[in-house]
Amino acid sequence: MARNSKREQNDWMLSESKKEQSETVFQISIFFLTIAGSVLAAFLYQKPVDEIASIAVMSGVGAGIVWFLLGKCREDKEFLYDRAGHINRFFFLYLISLIGSVLFPLLPAGGWPYQVIFIGLMLFSNQMTGICAGCTLLMISVLLQGGEDGLFFIYFISGLVGIAVFSVLDEAFKIWTPTLISLLIQMTCLSLQEVLFANEVFSFQMFFIPEINILVNFILLMILLKVFRIFVMNRERDWYADINDPEHPLLLELMANSKDEYFHAVHTAYLCEKAAKSLNLDDALAKACGYYHRIGIIRGENSWERVKDILLANNFPKEVQEILQEYLDEREKIVSKEAVVLFFCDTVASSISYLFSKDAKIELNYHQIISAILDKKMESGLIASSNISFKEIEEIKNILAEEKNYYDFLR
Structure with a gap:
């Protein structure tokens, strides 16, 4: 088993090295x-040599900032939605947007779809990277078009609004309110450009381009x-749906190793999910931690080092690794609410199972027992x-005590 674990770790390190090299190529290419x-x-727009040099320097500085921010995203795992940090997705969207940025000067100044570009670049990275990448491309378009400075700020403001309202998407994927807000601001900004600043007699035709x-x-x-939901949001849900399956290969291996540990993991995961939902936490994350908090047993011992090797080899979400490290690594402190939920649920499941092992027919006052267990912890x-908070701890006590019918499965 140790040999297989070592091989899995080496394979994972090799794949990570290849991934890092390809991501570096994408950054340099940008x-x-x-x-x-x-x-x-x-050159094709027949700009003077000094303007071409200026555009080269300015675009290089902007692209350099994007390069740096992408590297920081990758190193610190700061991607807003894409847990796996697929820089290739950002790269292809950036490339399409770059092509658009050099073609937009052929269109009327009020017809550039930069708000979508800002939003898209943010969705596949994070807010700061999206802003800097969007500003770099917008700057290129404005410099090539030779327009007024006000044009840059109009699209910049609408882009900022788009990033702000779309940076809080969750699994419910409620997009209509952010869409309405962003498009209203876009319309307002463009109307300022096309109507208020136009040296023409007012007419409704002025609103045609906006x-x-x-x-x-x-x-x-x-x-x-639609693309974002398919490639990112749905993939994230599928990811947790896979690892939270009681018949996941790792869990089946745990059952083959110890049925008691397997069923303890199942019970802990159930309680974690219930408690996390009551606190409006990420219940899928909490459930995964409940399932795999003792997975190291299949490698001989349930130390953090063993668990870490297994999680890395199987590409588990970073959040699961962080919570389990808090819980299992003696050098770490329990800080996150999800780790506290795991701590309490693991303890309650173990304690009630122990009491039933002594007397399967015993009648328990679950509220009293659970309160005593958690107070002691x-x-x-x-x-x-x-x-x-203490209020949240009381909520956990109540939700765990309400599962009295479920605890019969522990007898």
Whole structure:
């Protein structure tokens, strides 16, 4: 088993090395393609040599910032939605947007769909990277078009609004309110450009370009969100659906090793899910931690080092690894609420199972027993550094005590 574990770890390290190399290539490509694309476009637009040089320097600085931020995202795992941090997704969206940025000057200034670009770049990275990448491309378009500085700020503001309202998406994927807000701000900003600052007699025809822009933005935004949901949001849900399956290969291996440990994991996962839902936490994350908090047993001992090797070899979500490290690593302190939930549920499941092992027919006062168990654990000081409140602890006590019918499965 130790040999298999070592082989799995080596395979994982090799795949991670290849992934890191490919991601570095993507980052370098973003830098050089941005400079080359903007310079070539400036040449084709017949810009003077000094303007071409200026565009090259400015685009290079902007692309360099994006390069740095992507590297930081990858190193610190700061991708907003994409847990696996697929830089290739960001790269292809950036490449399409770069092509658009050098073509937009051929369109009327009020017809550029930059709000969608800002939102898309943010969704596949994070807020700061999305802002900087969007600003870099917008700057290229404005410099190539030779327009007023106000044009940059109009699209910049609408892009910021788009990033702000779409950076709080959750599994429910409620998109209509953010879409309405972002498009209304976009319409307002474009109306300022096309109507208030126009040296013409007012007419409703002035709203034609902003209206077309809003329509195009809406269509592109729906396409973007559809792609995002398929490749990111649904993948995340499928990820947890897979590892939270009681018949997952690792759990079956645990059952083959020890049926008692397997059923304890199942019971702990159930209680973790219930408690997490009552606190509005990530119940799928808590459930996964309940299932795998003793998975190290299949490698000989349930130390954090053994558990870490298994999680890494099977590409478990970073959040699961972090919670289990808090819980299992003696050098770490229990801080997160999910780790506290796991701590309490593991203890309750173990304690009630122990009581039933002594007398299967015993009648228990679950509320009294669970309160006593959790109070004792609190007095131990093990969760003194956690960010959970006393109100939330009382909520956990109540929700666990309400599962009296479920505890019959532990007899």
